[in-house]
Amino acid sequence: MSELLSGAHIMCRLLEEQGVDLVFGYPGGAIMPFYHALPESPRIRHILVRHEQAAAHAADGYARSSGRPGVCVATSGPGATNLITGLATAQMDSSPVVAITGQVPRAMIGRDAFQETDVIGISLPITKYSVAIDDITELADKVRTAFHVATEGRPGPVLIDVPKDVQNQKLEWPDPATGRELLRRPALERGLPGNLEAAVRLIAEARRPLLMVGHGVILANAYDAVLGLAEKTGMPVITTLLGISGFPERHPLHLGLPGMHGEVHVNRAIQHADVIVGIGLRFDDRVTGNTAGFAPQAKIIHIDLDPSEIGKNIPVAVALVGDARELALQLTAAVGRRECEAWREEIRGFMRPRHEQYRGDMAPEAILAAIREGSGPGTTVVSDVGQHQMWVAKLYGYQEPNSHISSGGLGTMGFAVPAAMGVHFARPDRPVWAISGDGGFQMNMQEIATMVQEAIPVKMAIFNNGYLGMVRQWQQFFHGRRYSATPIWSPDYLKLAEAYGIAGYRVDHAAQLDGAIASAMPEPGPALVEFLIEQEANVFPMIPPGGSLSEPIEAAPAGAFTP
């Protein structure tokens, strides 16, 4: 008979078996047996965060940039509930995060014990799968299943809840061969409209075709396949917020971002298109605007791994369900070579110059150009949520696959700083920038301490406009300039940097940009750069909420608030 192991030891060995060498976490009563066992698995590095939400975002950042599951650990009750925002973020953006939570001992469950929370109940709608371990004999099967679920098909977060006494139960190491018959799933929906030939025909006959690239292209590593499809057909390419860096932006076929803050020419191209090939996107409302008015002339060819996305938001003419890379390759092989010169010329005619003025020349594009030039190729940019997120999305010029990471579906402020920590561990030799507004930065800036303790050299940029900028913009446009609860005070970020013992820089004029970046980059540890930007700058153009893509706002409304 082989040696008996505790549940906690088995958990650690299962993590090793799954190839996990990094977990982000925070200890507490109900997860203490796990933490007791963890040092016996020296291959697993543990990063102590300063808030469990950051553990979930960091695991998410790791997962998005490595394509492997990102693991976070928390105790029961408040530890578990602190993970929830991070799990919901991962769910909306299809990221394989594995959360492990401690739970009160089984005998205490249902008795409102100290730090007892029904985290399975709370997490059900915001995870792909959540599972409670009712006995040590189930542990291995359920953990293996959870890892499998997180990564198979369309990825997503899973949660494993382990009562403290199960962590202390004893069992022999469960043979991997005994893993439960892995999930049987019902067959994919059949009888979806159309097929490859129909798609080929539509593309051949189209006069104004477009290619729309979503997150699925990055998840499926379909970068080259999609590039090949675009080049063979000459179709101009649009990248959604999470599709950004799924296509090289300096490529002549690249058009830009669609939707609410999409460029006017991109949205007009959509409104004029007669065929749209959408790969790995869900036609989210931030992309389509009012669906009734979306692409009124276009027949949609929708390529997605998830059959439940087909026809969910907009009707499609042809659906191809499967792996984005494989389907893009098949489609490329089957389509005839063509060009779209006249159509591209027409789109060029839709373009408008921008003419905003920025304080001290601190135009977002100047800041982003300085960051790009100063940090060089191989850099990953992680953005937070708000105005700066749109600028970071539209103005950086991503050339490498999966070099832009952002919370798209949930739009979670506070994401950038902790997620960037996770990205660092997936790409340890490459620069990582976390770009936040002064609002979102203050939501998770406590993680600077984690970076210092663990020597994580993430570079943090703060776009400081003294406002919750995006909300202020909506107030300016739609609430008669009533700036209710949007002015936001910040601490002195240079002193903050000093307090944490890291390098800090403040830039309030374009002339200082390159110097600040050049000083921050070689810092061996984290560094912080604050950019004082125009306080009431706006993101243009903007489709008003509920409006159609044909009705962009291109200038701020005149006049102040009149009650």
Added chain:
Amino acid sequence: MSIPEPTWVVTAVLADDLLALNRAMSIVRRRNLPVTSLALGPAARAGQLRLTVVLTADQAAVVRMANQFRKMVDVIEVSLAREEECLGREHALVRVRVTPTTLAALLDVLALYQATVLEECPTDLIVEATGSGPFMTSLLRALESFEVLEVSRGGVLAVSRSPVPVAPAATRPGGSLSRPARAIPA
């Protein structure tokens, strides 16, 4: 005038575990679909549950729901059919007041609905009945005058009909083969 929305029967075979049921129901709840009946019981295979949901909604909404079911971990099979493509039955247990003076009339009503008396007590009868939804409603209405003490209805159970249609019930002598044989006021 808008066309009334069709009634659908969604059947899902789930892993026999409350979490799977919870997940399935949260999809229905989140979409706030107008569910008229829910039934749950063991499926043909051991270790599996069969969930039958009846709802009235437009096709796009139910297809979306069925697709969400299919995506769920621990959902083994999902089928979606219009009400008329299935054979659906409800089961009910009814406790109804009886007195020596009402007994004969009550037994007449029960005979008309082919309901079975399971237990007799001095003051009430426990009755079992099976039929389509409208049939059950009609039975309960007929029992109202006797004073219904307790009703337990099981929700619609359904199996799909063979895709090759047999002769329509109306053209067959004696009407529908399925119970109830006699015409019941709708």
